[in-house]
Amino acid sequence: MKVSIIILTWNDLKVIGDCLQSIYAGTRTIDFEVIVSDNGSRDGTIEFIKQNFPQVRLLENGRNLRFAKGNNVGIQVSTGDYILILNPDTIIHDGALDTLVAYADTHPEAGAFGCQVQNADGSYQESARPLYTIRSEWCTALGTGRLGRISKWLEPGSYVGWKGQTERNVGWLSGCFILFRGPLLKKLGGFDEQFFYYYEDTDLCRRVWQDGYPILFTPRCSITHLGGQSTKNRLTPASLALDSYITFYRYFYKYYGAVGARRARQTVLASLALRRMLYGFKMMFGATDAAKKQQELRRTMFDWNRRLDPVKLVEKGEEPGLAAQPADRVLER
Numbered sequence: 552m553k554v555s556i557i558i559l560t561w562n563d564l565k566v567i568g569d570c571l572q573s574i575y576a577g578t579r580t581i582d583f584e585v586i587v588s589d590n591g592s593r594d595g596t597i598e599f600i601k602q603n604f605p606q607v608r609l610l611e612n613g614r615n616l617r618f619a620k621g622n623n624v625g626i627q628v629s630t631g632d633y634i635l636i637l638n639p640d641t642i643i644h645d646g647a648l649d650t651l652v653a654y655a656d657t658h659p660e661a662g663a664f665g666c667q668v669q670n671a672d673g674s675y676q677e678s679a680r681p682l683y684t685i686r687s688e689w690c691t692a693l694g695t696g697r698l699g700r701i702s703k704w705l706e707p708g709s710y711v712g713w714k715g716q717t718e719r720n721v722g723w724l725s726g727c728f729i730l731f732r733g734p735l736l737k738k739l740g741g742f743d744e745q746f747f748y749y750y751e752d753t754d755l756c757r758r759v760w761q762d763g764y765p766i767l768f769t770p771r772c773s774i775t776h777l778g779g780q781s782t783k784n785r786l787t788p789a790s791l792a793l794d795s796y797i798t799f800y801r802y803f804y805k806y807y808g809a810v811g812a813r814r815a816r817q818t819v820l821a822s823l824a825l826r827r828m829l830y831g832f833k834m835m836f837g838a839t840d841a842a843k844k845q846q847e848l849r850r851t852m853f854d855w856n857r858r859l860d861p862v863k864l865v866e867k868g869e870e871p872g873l874a875a876q877p878a879d880r881v882l883e884r
Contacts, residue, residue, distance in 0.1 A: 552582060552583070552584055552630045552631045552632070553581040553582050553583060553631060553632055553633065553652065554581055554582075554583040554584075554631045554632070554633045554634070554635055554648065554652060554730075555583070555584050555586060555625075555629030555630060555631030555633070555634045555635070555733065556574060556583055556584065556585045556586065556635045556637055556648075557586050557588065557622055557625035557626060557629060557634060557635065557636055557637065558570065558571075558585065558586070558587045558588070558625075558637050558638070558639050559587075559588050559589075559590065559618060559621045559622050559625070559638075559639070560587055560588070560589045560590065560592055560596050560639050561589070561590040561591065561592055561615060561621075562592045562593060562594040562596060563592065563594075563596055563639040563640070564592070564594045564595050564596045564599055566639050566640040566777065567587075567596055567599065567600065567639045568599065568603065569642060570637070570638075570639050570640070570641055570642065570643075571585065571600070571603075571604050571607065573641075573642045573643040573644075574643050574648070575604075575606075576645075577643050577644065577645040577646055577647065577648070578643070578646075578648045578649055579646070579649060580649040580653075581648065581649055581652050583631070583648070584608060584629070584630065584631065585604075585606070585607045585608065586607070586608045586610065586625040586628065586629060587600060587607050587608070587609050587610065587625075588610045588612060588621050588622060588624045588625040589609065589610065589611050589612060590612050590614065590615045590616050590617070590621045591612060591613050591614040591615050597609065597611060608628070610624055610625060610628070612624060617744075617747035617748055618726070618742070618746075618747060618748050618751055619741075619742035619743060619744045619745075619746050619747055619751045620742075620744045620747070622636060622741065622742055623740075623741040623742055623744065626736060626737065626741040626742075627737075627741070629733065630733075631733050632732070632733050632734075633652060633655065633730055633731065633732060633733055634730075634731045634732075634733045634736050635648070635728070635729070635730045635731075636726055636728070636729045636730075636731070636752075637727070637728055638726070638727040638728070638776065640727075640776065640777040640778070641727055641728060641774050641775060641776050641777070642774060642775040642777075643774050644772065644773050644774055644775070646772065647666065647772035647773060647774055648772075650666075650771050650772040651664055651666050651730055651769070651771075651772050652730070654767075654769050654771060654772075655730060655732075655767075658767055660764070660765065661764055661765050661766065661767045662731065662732055662735045662759040662762065662764025662765070662766065663724065663729055663730065663731045663732070663735075663756060663759050663764070663766045663767075664729075664730040664731075664766070664767050664768075664769070665678060665679055665721065665724035665725075665728065665729060665730070665766070665767075665768045665769075666728070666768070666769055666770070666771065666772045666773055666774065667715050667770050667772065667773035667774070668715075668725065668727065668728060668773070668774055668775075668776050669773055669774070669775050669776070670775070670776070670777075670778065671775060671777055671778075673775075675714045675715060676776055676778065677709065677714075677725075678715070678724060678725040678727065678728070678776070679710070679715065679721040679722075679723070679724050679725070679768045680708055680709050680710065680721065680722055680723060681706060681708065681709070681710065681721070681722040681723075682722035682723060682753070682756075682757055682760070683708055683753060683802070683803075685803070685807065685811060685814050685815060685818065687706060687707060687708040688708065688815060688818040688819075689818050689821075690705055690706060690707040690708070691707040691708050691818070691822065692818045692819070692821040692822035692825065693821070693825070694707070694825070695707050696711070697711060697712075700712050715768065715770055716770055717770065718767065718768060718769050718770065719767075719768055720765045720766065720767060720768075721766050721767070721768045722756065722757075722760070722766070723752060723753045723756035723757065723766065724752065724756060724766060724768070725752060725776075726751060726752035727776045728774055728776065729752065729755075729756075731759070732764075735759065735762065735764065738762075739755065739758050739759070739762065741755075742754075742755055743755070743758075743805075745798075745801050745805075746798045746801060746802065747794065747798065748794050748795075748798065749794060749795045749798040749799065750798040750799060750801070750802040751798075753802065754802060754805070757806070788844075788848055789848060789851065789873070792848060792852050793852075793855070793873075796819065796852070796855075796856065797864065797870070799815065799819070800812050800815060800816070800859075800861040800864055800865055801865050803815040803861075804861065804862070804865040809862045812861040812862055812865060813861055813862065815861065816856060816859065816861045819856050820853065820856055820857060823849055823852055823853040823856065824853065826849060827846065827849045827850065827853065830842070830845070830846055830849070831846065834846060851873065854871075855870075855871050855873060858871040859871055
């Protein structure tokens with residue numbers, strides 16, 4: 552088997568059909584298998600796949616294992632020389648997978664591969680970035696932005712001025728679409744399951760680099776990613792924000808230790824304080840209900856991070872409470 556395509560689903564009935572259809576219609580020169588790992592869908596996703604795509608290998612997890620663990624279930628049973636991690640809210644463009652696999656075959660030195668990712672309107676969607684550092688987090692917090700064109704030391708966690716138009720080595724790729732060498736991915740143990748929804752792709756790509764393999768991006772092929780359809784419609788903004796901060800601190804603790812986690816917290820507080828101030832000033836001249844909700848969320852997240860000890864969070868699971876705890880945070884981590 553040349554490629555195993557792993558798709559994690561959780562109530563993705565609205566998008567999974569188009570995704571699967573694009574794979575089978577547009578992939579012609581390689582043999583592949585599609586493995587859908589379903590995290591307990593209750594919207595008819597499972598029944599739809601069984602009826603319309605019986606050739607799919609469907610793994611019914613029965614509950615929400617979250618992103619990393621759910622994908623690992625599929626990785627463990629895959630048989631491909633390559634393993635593609637793919638979101639259900641994507642469309643594989645005609646011949647894209649054939650082209651990327653052919654490209655990967657000509658670059659045996661690399662361990663993972665990515666391609667152009669587009670929004671639904673065809674515009675560029677950022678899917679490749681440098682690996683995160685404390686310095687880049689400070690640049691992001693302070694909004695150095697275009698100053699990254701002057702010096703990489705001022706890059707705010709992105710490749711400033713680059714929009715996927717050229718081939719290059721990249722630090723990490725978005726988990727919506729990453730092609731890994733199968734044996735390497737299994738050697739690394741797949742995703743680190745402590746990163747349940749965020750930083751799981753960043754962490755895995757970092758481990759690919761640590762194992763001595765670069766990660767390559769090519770603009771020779773492309774996909775469409777609808778963006779966030781797999782989570783945004785089912786999790787509250789507060790829950791999404793808290794999940795992102797938890798895994799953010801776990802990431803910096805893993806690679807930079809206790810000191811790094813506490814320094815990372817300083818960048819978060821600086822970023823939230825600066826944005827609250829700037830948006831507060833803008834709101835003086837009029838604010839929509841949506842803007843008010845965003846500002847309230849920033850206030851809540853600032854208070855949560857201010858009272859947080861990131862080391863105790865990682866080591867003991869201790870975190871500050873919220874006045875209104877999001878109900879959807881009861882999901883397994």
